[in-house]
Amino acid sequence: MKIYEKSLAEMKQIAKSYTKQASDPQVEKRVADIIANVKERGDAALKEYAKAFDGVALDNLRVSQAQIDAAYDGLSDDLKSALELAKKNIISYQSMEVQNGFIDSSKSGIIRGQKVTPLQRVGLYVPGGTAAYPSTILMNALPAKIAGVDEIVMVTPPQKEGLSPVVLAAAKIAGVSAIFQVGGAQAIAALAFGTESIEAVNKIVGPGNIYVATAKKQVFGQVAIDMVAGPSEIGILADDTADPVDLAADLLSQAEHDRRARAMLVTDSKDLALAVSQEVGRQLETLPRKAIAQAAIEDRGFIAVMPSIPDMFALMNDLAPEHLEVQLENPMQYLSDIRNAGSIFLGKYASEPLGDYVAGPNHVLPTGGTAKFSSPLGVYDFVKTSSFVQFSKEALQEDLAAITALARAEGLEAHARAVESRFRGVTANENS
Amino acid sequence: MKIYEKSLAEMKQIAKSYTKQASDPQVEKRVADIIANVKERGDAALKEYAKAFDGVALDNLRVSQAQIDAAYDGLSDDLKSALELAKKNIISYQSMEVQNGFIDSSKSGIIRGQKVTPLQRVGLYVPGGTAAYPSTILMNALPAKIAGVDEIVMVTPPQKEGLSPVVLAAAKIAGVSAIFQVGGAQAIAALAFGTESIEAVNKIVGPGNIYVATAKKQVFGQVAIDMVAGPSEIGILADDTADPVDLAADLLSQAEHDRRARAMLVTDSKDLALAVSQEVGRQLETLPRKAIAQAAIEDRGFIAVMPSIPDMFALMNDLAPEHLEVQLENPMQYLSDIRNAGSIFLGKYASEPLGDYVAGPNHVLPTGGTAKFSSPLGVYDFVKTSSFVQFSKEALQEDLAAITALARAEGLEAHARAVESRFRGVTANENS
CATH class of the missing domain: 3.40.50.1980 (Nitrogenase molybdenum iron protein domain)
Incomplete structure (x- = not known):
C-alpha cells in the first residue's frame, strides 16, 4: 500500500x-428511450424487457405472497435471527430520527407551526445476482416504515434461476408491501410514472448499476430519489x-x-x-x-x-x-x-x-466527498414538512405596513392589494 | 376564469x-461550455462573461464593504423596519427547525448517536434586474445563518446601472459574508469549483433563469443544490x-x-x-x-x-x-x-x-407537485448528520455471530474477518 x-x-x-464516474451519453440516450417506452406502453414494455434483458418470460410481474412466505420459511435460523437482530437495532436507532413538527402560539392571534407528513408510496430498487444484499433491503425499507410510509414497493430484476430467497425473506422481514420482477432503467420508469400493475411512487431509493443510476437522475423531479452512491x-x-x-x-x-x-x-x-x-x-x-x-x-x-x-x-x-x-x-x-x-x-x-x-445506524451513506453536504439515509428522507400559519385580523393589521412596503418595493402590487383586501372600507366606514 | x-x-x-418545463439541449451545451471555461480559467473567464453578457467591465468581482454599508444607510426607514420585522419573524420561526442530534447509551458497552454539523460554506444566487427580491435574500440566507454555516457567499449579475441598493442592504441585514458581481451559469460554476476570488462552496441555493437552473443541475453532486423552483x-x-x-x-x-x-x-x-x-x-x-x-x-x-x-x-x-x-x-x-x-x-x-x-416560515417552497415529496427550504437544508457508534469488546462479541453470518451470506468474507480480527487467538489461547 x-x-x-x-x-x-x-x-x-x-x-x-x-x-x-463520468456520464456516458450513449447510456443517457438508451435510458431515455426505455423510460419513454415504459411511460407509453406500461406492463407490455416491462415484460418485453424482462425477456430481452433478463431472459425471463413473465406472466405476472408481481411476486406472489406464497413465494415470499416460502422463502421466509426456508431461511436458516442463523440468518433469520441475524436479520431480526439487525431489524431490532435499526428500529431502535432510527426511531430516534423521527421528527415531530412543532407549533408556536406564543403571540396573541398568531399560530405558526410545522406539520410532518410521511411520503405516501416509496419504491425500493434491489439489484439482481450477487449484488442483492439482504442487509441493504432492511436499511432502505425500515426507515420508510418508521416514517409511516403507506406502501413500500420493491422492484428487482427477474432471474433465470428464480429470485434469491434471502432477498424475498429480507423483504418480508423489512415489511415491504409488494415485490415486482422488473429491473434496470425500466423498473425506475415504472416506479416514476406507473403502469397497469405498478402504481407510481413519490420517491425511489436503493442501489443499482449505471442504467439504474442514470434512470434515477432522469426521473428526478417527477419523483424524489436518494443520492447516487x-x-x-x-x-x-x-x-x-x-x-x-x-x-x-x-x-x-x-x-x-x-x-x-x-x-x-x-x-x-x-x-x-x-x-x-x-x-x-x-x-x-x-x-x-x-x-x-x-x-x-x-x-x-x-x-x-x-x-x-x-x-x-x-x-x-x-x-x-x-x-x-x-x-x-x-x-x-x-x-x-x-x-x-x-x-x-x-x-x-x-x-x-x-x-x-x-x-x-443506516449503511446507505454519502460517498465521493458528498459527506460535506449530505447525510446518511434516514427516517427524515421519507417525510416532508409543510409550514402553516393562522393570523387574527388584529395580528395581520399589525404587519400590514411591512407587507405592503415590501410587496411594493418588489413591484408586486397584487400582493399588497390581497392583504389590503381584508381591511377594505375599514377606514372609510368602520361600521360597514 | x-x-x-x-x-x-x-x-x-x-x-x-x-x-x-422541458430541458433544452442547446442550453445544456452552452452551460456545459461555460462551466468548463470557468473551471479552467477562473476569474479571467468571469470577467469576460461580465463584459460579454452584462456589458460591465469589472476590476474587482467582490463588492466592497463600503458600497454595502452605503446601500444600507440609504435604505428608507419603512423598508428597513419591514426587512427587520421579516428577519425577526423568520428567525423566531425557523429557529424551531434546529436539529440537535441525539445520543443513546442505554445498552451496556454501546454508545450510538447522531451528530449534526452545519455546512461550511454556502452560495446564494440572486438574480439581477427586477427579479431581485430582497425578501428572497432573507429567506435563503437566514436559515443558513441559524444553522451555523460559517460563510454565506452571494453572487449576483453585474448591472450597467450598478447593483440594486435594496439587494445590498438586504444582504447586510441577512448576514451575508461576501458579495460577488457574477451571474448566470458562470456564477454557479464559480461557486461549485472555486476561482482565485471565490472559494468553492458546499451548497448553492437561490432562484435563477434557465441558465442558472441548468448549471445548478450540472454541478449537482459536486455540490448540493436546492430544488429548482x-x-x-x-x-x-x-x-x-x-x-x-x-x-x-x-x-x-x-x-x-x-x-x-x-x-x-x-x-x-x-x-x-x-x-x-x-x-x-x-x-x-x-x-x-x-x-x-x-x-x-x-x-x-x-x-x-x-x-x-x-x-x-x-x-x-x-x-x-x-x-x-x-x-x-x-x-x-x-x-x-x-x-x-x-x-x-x-x-x-x-x-x-x-x-x-x-x-x-420560508417562502422558498416546492412547486409543480413536488410538495408530495419535498419540504420548504429550512434550517435542515444547511446541516448534515453523521451517525456514530462505539462498542465495547463484550458488546461486539455479542453481535459477532450475526455480523459474520450476514457478511458470509452476502459473499463478503473480508467483512467477517475484520470483526473476527478483534477476537483472534481468543479461543485458541485465552491468555495470549
Whole structure:
C-alpha cells in the first residue's frame, strides 16, 4: 500500500487525484428511450424487457405472497435471527430520527407551526445476482416504515434461476408491501410514472448499476430519489496505539466491495504505516475477493503519515469519507473535530462491518466527498414538512405596513392589494 | 376564469394537463461550455462573461464593504423596519427547525448517536434586474445563518446601472459574508469549483433563469443544490363562508408572478365560484402587471366545483400546491386532511402574501407537485448528520455471530474477518 509523507496541502491534492464516474451519453440516450417506452406502453414494455434483458418470460410481474412466505420459511435460523437482530437495532436507532413538527402560539392571534407528513408510496430498487444484499433491503425499507410510509414497493430484476430467497425473506422481514420482477432503467420508469400493475411512487431509493443510476437522475423531479452512491470508502485515523492487523482487515473490508473502492489510512506513526501496509499485503493473499480488493488497494488506497493529530483531522475532513474509523486513544473526545463523514466508528471494537449490519445506524451513506453536504439515509428522507400559519385580523393589521412596503418595493402590487383586501372600507366606514 | 364541475377523477386529469418545463439541449451545451471555461480559467473567464453578457467591465468581482454599508444607510426607514420585522419573524420561526442530534447509551458497552454539523460554506444566487427580491435574500440566507454555516457567499449579475441598493442592504441585514458581481451559469460554476476570488462552496441555493437552473443541475453532486423552483402556485380551498373579493385578490397575487403561474380555487359552492370568477376579471383591470396575471389566469387558472369537502381535499392533495389557503369555517380542524402542500394558510386573515414576507416560515417552497415529496427550504437544508457508534469488546462479541453470518451470506468474507480480527487467538489461547 502506498505510503506518503507530505504536507497537508500536498496531501489534499494527492487525495483528490482520483477520477469521478463520468456520464456516458450513449447510456443517457438508451435510458431515455426505455423510460419513454415504459411511460407509453406500461406492463407490455416491462415484460418485453424482462425477456430481452433478463431472459425471463413473465406472466405476472408481481411476486406472489406464497413465494415470499416460502422463502421466509426456508431461511436458516442463523440468518433469520441475524436479520431480526439487525431489524431490532435499526428500529431502535432510527426511531430516534423521527421528527415531530412543532407549533408556536406564543403571540396573541398568531399560530405558526410545522406539520410532518410521511411520503405516501416509496419504491425500493434491489439489484439482481450477487449484488442483492439482504442487509441493504432492511436499511432502505425500515426507515420508510418508521416514517409511516403507506406502501413500500420493491422492484428487482427477474432471474433465470428464480429470485434469491434471502432477498424475498429480507423483504418480508423489512415489511415491504409488494415485490415486482422488473429491473434496470425500466423498473425506475415504472416506479416514476406507473403502469397497469405498478402504481407510481413519490420517491425511489436503493442501489443499482449505471442504467439504474442514470434512470434515477432522469426521473428526478417527477419523483424524489436518494443520492447516487459511488464506490465504498473507508478512512481510518489511527495512532500508534492501534492494532495494525485490525486496521488492515478493516481497510480490506471496504476494498473487497469494488475495484474503485477507496481505503485510506491517516496516521501520525510511520511505524504503524509500515506495519499496516505489510499486513494488507499478507491478508490479501487469502481473500476470496482478492482480485477486487487488490485492485482497489493498489489503484486508490493510500496511507498518509501526517505530522500532527490536527493535520490528520484536517486531511480527513477534506476527504469526507463515507465511513470514518477513529482508532485513537479516547476516541470520543475527538467528536467535535470531525466535520465531514457519513458514519463514524469510535475505537478498536467499532470495526466498520459492525455498521454495515447490526449496529443500527443506516449503511446507505454519502460517498465521493458528498459527506460535506449530505447525510446518511434516514427516517427524515421519507417525510416532508409543510409550514402553516393562522393570523387574527388584529395580528395581520399589525404587519400590514411591512407587507405592503415590501410587496411594493418588489413591484408586486397584487400582493399588497390581497392583504389590503381584508381591511377594505375599514377606514372609510368602520361600521360597514 | 374557467369553472369546472367534474368528478374527482376527471378533475385530477384536467388539473394535470399543464406542461412541465422541458430541458433544452442547446442550453445544456452552452452551460456545459461555460462551466468548463470557468473551471479552467477562473476569474479571467468571469470577467469576460461580465463584459460579454452584462456589458460591465469589472476590476474587482467582490463588492466592497463600503458600497454595502452605503446601500444600507440609504435604505428608507419603512423598508428597513419591514426587512427587520421579516428577519425577526423568520428567525423566531425557523429557529424551531434546529436539529440537535441525539445520543443513546442505554445498552451496556454501546454508545450510538447522531451528530449534526452545519455546512461550511454556502452560495446564494440572486438574480439581477427586477427579479431581485430582497425578501428572497432573507429567506435563503437566514436559515443558513441559524444553522451555523460559517460563510454565506452571494453572487449576483453585474448591472450597467450598478447593483440594486435594496439587494445590498438586504444582504447586510441577512448576514451575508461576501458579495460577488457574477451571474448566470458562470456564477454557479464559480461557486461549485472555486476561482482565485471565490472559494468553492458546499451548497448553492437561490432562484435563477434557465441558465442558472441548468448549471445548478450540472454541478449537482459536486455540490448540493436546492430544488429548482417552477412557476408560483396558489391553491385555495373555500366554502360559501369565504369572501370572493379576498379570494380573487389572493389568486391574482400569485398570478402576477409569472405567465406560467397557477391560480386554483377548489370549492363546494357554485355561487362562490361564479363570484370569484367575476371578481378576478374586475380586479385584473387595474393591476400594473395585468398582462402577466391575465395570461396566467386564462392559460392555467381554474375553479373546480366539487360535490363534497372530502373530494375538495382529495383533489388538492393531488395538486400538491406550493401555497395552500384553507378558507373554510374552522380551518385548523382540517390540518390532518392536508397531505401535500408547501405552506398552508389557515383562515381569512392568512392571505398568502403574509407568508411571502413577514410571517416567518420560508417562502422558498416546492412547486409543480413536488410538495408530495419535498419540504420548504429550512434550517435542515444547511446541516448534515453523521451517525456514530462505539462498542465495547463484550458488546461486539455479542453481535459477532450475526455480523459474520450476514457478511458470509452476502459473499463478503473480508467483512467477517475484520470483526473476527478483534477476537483472534481468543479461543485458541485465552491468555495470549
